[in-house]
Amino acid sequence: MSDLLLPEDGLLLHVGPHKTGTTAVQSAFFRARRALRAEGVSYPGRSRTPTQAVIAVTGGSPMTGEPPVDIRDWQRFVASVPERGRVVVSNEFFADAQGAAVERVVTDLGRDRVHVVVTLRALDRIVPSQWQQYVQNGRRGSWRRWLKGILLDDVPTSSRFWVRHRHDVLVRRWADVVGPDRVTVVVVDESDRSALLRVFEAMVGAPDGVLVPEPDRLNRSLTLPEVELVRALNREFRARDWDPRDYRRFVRMGVNQMLKSAPPDPDASRVELPRWAITHLRDVSQEIVVDLRASGVHVVGELDSLVVDPARSPRTRGAHPRTTSLPADVAARAVAGAIEAALEPQSGLKPMLRRARQLPPSEIIERVLPRGRRG
Template identity: 30%
Template sequence: MASKLILHIGLQKSGTTFLQHMLQHNAEALADAGVRYPVPADWDRGRRTVANHEWSSYGLLGTEYPWVSERRAAEEAPAWESVREQVRESPGTVLLSAEAMSVVRGPAARRLLESLGVADTEIVVTARSLGRALPSLWQQHIRNGRSTTFGGYLTGLAAHRDKGPDHVENELDAHIWRAFTLSGLARRWTDAGASRVTVVTSPGRPPELLWRRFAEAAGVPGLAEIPTVQSEGARAHGGLTAPETLVIAGLNDAMREGSWSRRSADRVRQLATERFQTRERRGAKVVVPPEWRERVAGWSREDVAALPGTGAAVIGDLGDLAYDPGRDGASAPTPEEAAAAGAEAALAFAELHLRGGSSLRRGARKIRRRLP
């Protein structure tokens, strides 16, 4: 049985993929330091670009995640048993990493810790400013096929938050605030039986600073000297700018009206997103809408002020978690920026169509040459 368990819960858009790639890439160096990062044998199935333990946890917690079906949970059950087995077989420290564990409710958190059964369990949370996280969350919402405006998205979040902490902790659909209300997250895992909770603040850049802070929290500061590497999937996880996000939202509307299949719609979004990543002048970044900035700043102040009272240790600067609305510029892209992004998406589809057509024409010529 492992003598210690470190459970890394990276909030969405806090550098989680970067850290997981570093852990996977440096698994041998971790092992030399007495820390095992189990890499699932089938980690590269589906769309995953890096090894982590999120899908494995579906096998235990299942529909506790709002997006996981009972069928999917049953499919992942063997993966969770594999993780448990590796924890039982490891004599030293085991480190697991799963972003989605930030959203589970208290009973599910306790069930997970009891399933692993390691007495000395530390939770390491990586987090960033709410004012920086919300634009990224809305982008992901759009990339998942929605077309809600940023203001509409924030209205939905506000409705959950305004119902109070009990609602956030118990209502399945309030999962965003279960993750991003840091004080609630820290208390939840402490109450579930964790020995310690440590919050690592994400500075955004440089990534080396986040890695050093994480290595310190994991108790292996020597890893901080390892050069950082970028994941091959980093481009796929790159953010969208404001005009690009609006183009994807418009595509989502059009494809929904046209009853496109999910698979085809996903492919269209992927093509456009990959094309956007190659642009030199991509337009303004997504920022909190002006009419929401003071309210988001108030949420941020509440959460940062409540964190010290949880007993969680903090590595980094609490200032990294603050949101200064004065630093955000204009929120609406110009018509020229939106037109340029739309043209880029159209070019991506045109090139795909032309390549496919050319291939068909070549095939037809080969067949004709073989005919008598």
């Protein structure tokens, strides 16, 4: 993969989109910053990814409970980007950028040095995960309603989902600004997730194996009972008109993180695509692949794997259930997450999450509640 290597002062701009391995990439780069510096590679910013700054420059709205966006956040981030050496900037919200926002991002980061990377997966793998992500940020609508909303023929392509996931149009937006010769599409290998990190290592000239995914940051999908629990909490928050900052604290950073801290129940129901949706996504994905082949951008991986194949997934087996039972251990973990968020208002979730993986739900409750407040 030596042909992937960026110029010595190149800037790798990873624009996502969402649900294509971005969390694993960002956490791996953040974790390896010291080793990368020895190789002349910088990963600027104080956190794993500059989400607030990117939302500000792309014109988006903050996630539920986050402070208002401020373009000064973007300006400060740009000021932190080294002018020399290879640099990596990664955030999936760059996929929301259109028109003047794309121009500004490229100009501010250095038009002569930016090389755009787009990571892609098949749409049938993205759609259920993207709906879950919306639910984890406060969405209350059902899976069926949302799915029909994005897949009906009269839905405008300007909807947030298709701005991100009409992948040929996304690639074209960036290629029109930086040129197709400076855009690389990386098709995620579903059979070997580590292959994605090896591609990024090759692009920045880092040794094999320096990028390692951080277990706490794998951002797994929720099971159907888990996501329905969160959706029910979202309805309660809205009905009671609670402060969005409390939603961020108790649900996003408490309940959601606790649910994802444990391996999913292999027997639990999943969010499944109905047959009609599979057929629709197959047709759209075929169009996307045709356009990507004609785009002139560099492609790593097999474009044909982006075509939705009804035969490869069990998601087509039947209708989505209208009611879902909630296992006691899922409810217990959710309660424990909210309690822990209340007991540690500033932070402290990460050590707790590590401990929780090893504990049954009853013991989680036992540990997080002081003895005098149990019962």
